[in-house]
Amino acid sequence: xxxxxxxxEEEVHxxxxxxxxxxxxxxxxxxRCSRLxxxxxxxxxxxYGKTVGEENKEQVLFIGLTEPxxxxxxxxxxxTCQAHVAGMVxxxxxxxxxxxxxxxxxxxALLVSPNAGGLRQIFLRDGRVLVSRFSALPLSGDHPVPGLxxxxxxxxxxxxxxxxxxxxxxxxxxxxxxxxxxxxxLTMEQGTMARHQIHPVEAESLxxxxxxxxxxxxxxxxxLFFCGFxxxxxxxxxxxxxxxxxxxxxxxxxxxxxxxxxxxxxxGLLVGGxxxxxxxxxHARLPDLSRQxxxxxxxxxxxxxxxxxxxxxxGPVEGGTNLVAAIQALDAIRAQATDPQPxxxxxxxxxxxxxxxxxxxxxxxxxxxxxxxTQAQKTGGGRQGTVHPAGPPSVRLRGQVNPFSGDRESARKxxxxxxxxxxxxxxxxxxxxxxxxxDPAQTTVLDRNNPVVPATQANFVVLVTRQANGxxxx
Numbered sequence: 001x002x003x004x005x006x007x008x009e010e011e012v013h014x015x016x017x018x019x020x021x022x023x024x025x026x027x028x029x030x031x032r033c034s035r036l037x038x039x040x041x042x043x044x045x046x047x048y049g050k051t052v053g054e055e056n057k058e059q060v061l062f063i064g065l066t067e068p069x070x071x072x073x074x075x076x077x078x079x080t081c082q083a084h085v086a087g088m089v090x091x092x093x094x095x096x097x098x099x100x101x102x103x104x105x106x107x108x109a110l111l112v113s114p115n116a117g118g119l120r121q122i123f124l125r126d127g128r129v130l131v132s133r134f135s136a137l138p139l140s141g142d143h144p145v146p147g148l149x150x151x152x153x154x155x156x157x158x159x160x161x162x163x164x165x166x167x168x169x170x171x172x173x174x175x176x177x178x179x180x181x182x183x184x185x186l187t188m189e190q191g192t193m194a195r196h197q198i199h200p201v202e203a204e205s206l207x208x209x210x211x212x213x214x215x216x217x218x219x220x221x222x223x224l225f226f227c228g229f230x231x232x233x234x235x236x237x238x239x240x241x242x243x244x245x246x247x248x249x250x251x252x253x254x255x256x257x258x259x260x261x262x263x264x265x266x267x268g269l270l271v272g273g274x275x276x277x278x279x280x281x282x283h284a285r286l287p288d289l290s291r292q293x294x295x296x297x298x299x300x301x302x303x304x305x306x307x308x309x310x311x312x313x314x315g316p317v318e319g320g321t322n323l324v325a326a327i328q329a330l331d332a333i334r335a336q337a338t339d340p341q342p343x344x345x346x347x348x349x350x351x352x353x354x355x356x357x358x359x360x361x362x363x364x365x366x367x368x369x370x371x372x373x374t375q376a377q378k379t380g381g382g383r384q385g386t387v388h389p390a391g392p393p394s395v396r397l398r399g400q401v402n403p404f405s406g407d408r409e410s411a412r413k414x415x416x417x418x419x420x421x422x423x424x425x426x427x428x429x430x431x432x433x434x435x436x437x438x439d440p441a442q443t444t445v446l447d448r449n450n451p452v453v454p455a456t457q458a459n460f461v462v463l464v465t466r467q468a469n470g471x472x473x474x
Contacts, residue, residue: 002088004089006223010092014130037062102201118135120132120134131159154195203221392465397463398459401458437460
């Protein structure tokens, strides 16, 4: 529920105050409101911004209700009905937004609007409310509307002259929001007054243009027009206190939580639907996966059978008795040949004797990879290695000398000492050097166009191959 406040007991003060920020501004505005409106809690301060020609100053509109008893009664009634008070809006500030939508070209203007109790007159300069006045007049029945309107405008003109806002010689532009029954009467009076000029604005035409579903035929209908405009604008609250809007704020919070829960539920449904579709796709692929697994198992059984026959070595196996033993022996040999643990344990023992050797990475091969003669050389005898066919399991070590002092020759000696220790292990059948640190001076002699910049690391790559028989001698 919105309460639209349009009463006589409403005061407006325009003041220039120091420009402050944050909590200091809030304290200053609250203190000024409490001094201007001593007997009411219903007040509001509206910032207009900095003033022209004055630095560190800003213009503020202070507006408040001087007789709050009537409003307190309405709030008590709404509280009894458990109504959610969304806000209390002042008509002068609502008319300020309405005047901006009308967008007239006049710098100074007087906006006049009737209602069931009288005539509201608001003086605006540059779209800002400076003065607001309400006159209780009998605007219904057979009273001459144009005459009453001109009389009240003249009084307002004199009041503005006393405030030094305009002079009596200024031709004041008066925009009259009028019901449909007033429009012909005011149109005939347009341009007949010397001190002001009436501009009748039919409220029903504005309602149709802005999509407000009301019919404004009489002065009493103007209140419906302002209510419709308020619902279209959703202005900020002016007079309502926190305890007055507690139910509304609770309702808004509950509504937001419900929307969030609904969004989470929809998201869960979407994720569940996506997972269900993935499950259907996997279910459709299960027969193909099952056939592939059966085929792989059949190939493995055939390979095991071929190995068992080769292990027997005495022709075909008869009766199936030797087949079981042959398969068990083949499995034991295969597990021993493909298990990297014994070889890695042996290399770890060798590393304990060379703390300056760091291993950065290793690669395990179930069968020894081929090493070309241009990429590897054996350390024994210093001769180039040859192409080796695939053989026993091997591990390729990548490491460095750490700490490295910059002496590559010393680093090579350290690496070769580590390689000799590994070669001496009983489980190791062969050690092949894939890469060693290169002397930058020798490279510079060979390629003068591209000298090698001394590196900060001494890296090496070594291929260690296990004994061909797979036995680990203690």
